[in-house]
Amino acid sequence: MSAPLPVPSLGWSLSAFSLCIGAVLFKSQQQLAVWTAVSTLDANVSPEDPTPPKPVVRSDGETNRPILRAIYRRFTRSKVTGFLFTLLIMASIMFLIAWVLPRFTTTLFLDIFWGSVQFWLLSSVCNTAISTIVPKPQSIRYNLSTPASPLTFKREDIPNLTPTLLQRPNIRLATSIILSFATLGSAFEGYDGVLTIIPALWVVNLAVTFPTMRLKRIVQYQMAIATVFASIVPIIALVAWIGETYFPPSSSSPSPSPEIEDEPSTKIATPSPWLNQVMLLFNVSYQIIPPAMIIYQTYRYEFSKTHSLQVVEPEFDGGLGTTLPIGLKGSSTEKTAPKIAGAPNVIPPLSSIPAFYHPLTNAAVIALSVVCLGLAILPSIVPSTAGMITTSPIGLAGTTPAVVCAITLTSLWNGEFKSWWEYSEIWIPKRDEATVDDARDVEDVEKAIES
8 A cells, every 4th residue: 555645734724825816817818819819700701621521442442541530430420329428438548547557557557547648748838838928929710621610719929929938849848848847856756846837837728718608608618617516515424424323443453464465456556656655746726716717707707898809900110021910999009900701819918908996806716716725724623624625626516616606796796697697708709500501411421522
């Protein structure tokens, strides 16, 4: 049996939560910058490839399709069948990881396996976070791969700009690998100072956007998740109390013999404690990410009250021969321009976003900070909760309700609860069903003719 996980100190918890809240503030502005570009995009785009791809035909006249893809399509024709098939695959993988590997492998094998997984995962997280924090100037537009396909986003780098050091892919990848090695190495040596930045990098990475973002749906969904976690706490406490009260451990019970302990069938291998500590870092960030989604959209709602978004004319930047965005109405550089069908919009830098009054966001961040402070000092008051913030995302039962209550009370005080509650955004407009059906009919006819 492995040793227990190290309990984070008060300083570590405060540092990790402080960095996470800072990541929330940064991500709020970054999401707003992307939204200012997306909100004025023209959805009337032409497909990049107006003709459907020709099927590859074998010499015997049969269409060449990979066997696995054909099997997957056969099982996923129905939504119910597809869901059950995907659930079966996920359950099989979880069974292999949670039951088979611990019983038929050793701690060394699990350390190598999970260490490799964590190294790849940390490298990906660090690489994406660096590209988000130090982004290249980019434009964004709607993309249509075929006439029958749905709209998607496509980002493109602005040409003729010299990237900074961390904007170069090779330098960014090398930095990510160094950070991953530093994280795993510091955990192995028992120094957890470097580990405080990993939850914040997760917060920077994870920001989900849907084609239609309705604020009330986001709040309802996140509150449902928080309710589930809040209901788990009394259930676990009740079970623990019943076990200690009615089924106390007997001191007279004979200890298991060494022969039984040494039986291979009773041995269950587990990763080393330092690796478990790294693997559970996501639980710290997950207590921040769901309420952060509410804060992101609330921040955009408050921006929309004072600044109208419109298409604007790009300006030249110091003779570099390339354009940079001026995408916000209400700023000193407001310039209207005609919209070209399907033209991309440049994502504005964070420095170009004008200041605006956002009391709802301030109230939410203060409430989130107070709850995080309570989670950090709770183990000092209740020792039985030591390690809770790193071994489970149970703190989500406090962070999400606190953020929602703070925004609700502030909006009611300001008389804007209804407008906040009904706020919605359309990130990807839905295509006309008749147009999509016609395009699919044309594709089917062309495929039938070619086959």
